[in-house]
Amino acid sequence: MTDLAAWIALTFDHEPRDLADWERALTHASRGEVHYERLEFLGDRVLGLAMAEWLFETFPGEPEGALSKRFNALVTGAICAEVAREIGVPAHLRLGKQARDDGAGDSDNVLGDVMEALLGALFRDAGLDPARTLIRRLWSERLHAAETAPQHPKSALQEWAAANQRKPPCYEVVERSGPGHAPRFTVKASIPKLAEATAEGGSKQEAETAAATALLREVSVPIPKKRKV
Template structure:
């Protein structure tokens, strides 16, 4: 199999020349385009997530030999979470080459965080299967670049930080309630209210429930930080 011009350009951005080009094609094929003769990227995504995890665990241990597990875990989570994978995917213009079904294309699938993150993990697996762990590690470290050194010691996501804030004060975990949904079915927007038992709450709107929950938690944390009585 020969790669098309756009996939050759992607391989160049990845810095990897594929001996098995079919792996790259599979890695960018969404389930909405799968068929009996065309495999989607879900199995590769599963594998790539594990390869990424090992690369990041090694990198963090090497970078900070004195860090405890408690310090390393939030940094690790920040580097492997779907949002970070999607950011790297945007960096290499992965969205423009995704093979999507019509419904996903119409719903803006090339820009969806979940699809981009999944595809990035699948690409990592494709390189791993094509050339082994060293090749995959080199590519990941190159693409993640300064993110590894810049990740904060306290790199918890907003929902985790808010839950820990509540637990430290004897409160139950925050609740997240969908209060509104707008937009067409193929491109909805969700409004989520993050609330604590002490009466504090904040709402946020985003293109997915997960993003809206994180945004609401972040807004509530900001309010709590600025409230001298909290």
């Protein structure tokens, strides 16, 4: 058994019948035409279905909106990247030299995509049941971490603006830097005629979320009253 097959058997509790999909799931586009992106597309849907089913079963008393909040918090690229690091994905990544030199091996974007691609490979090799079991094992602590459904920062900022008779928040990409496989986005979030905040992220969505978090923190701080002289 190869090192890769042994890692798959240990980590995914499944002995691969064919390593081709698994190798592809771990291969970045910088290595050539055969890479993880098609399997990522499939794995994203596998994760989505398994997570939606799990949340539906686990929180029977919650309405659709609360389930959606939980879902959106659990399937982000950043969470997928965390899971990928925990199971040792970086050691098995196949990167071109330039991508490796540029830090793609520790990029949330790359690791999150590869984690989804691996779920796609498992689904193709073993079916939905093993994929579902793996997801429930790897995401278990995260799913049960919050007693109430987490509020996404962008939704929370939108609700704050509405509750305080303000215009809806706006988001603007003010800078994009870095190579294609490891971009950095700088986004400005603003509530017109009130306040703004800027933040960075490895994707536009991540940067918008960070900017919304920063702006929500700023507008939620009470303004000190002026002392009478």
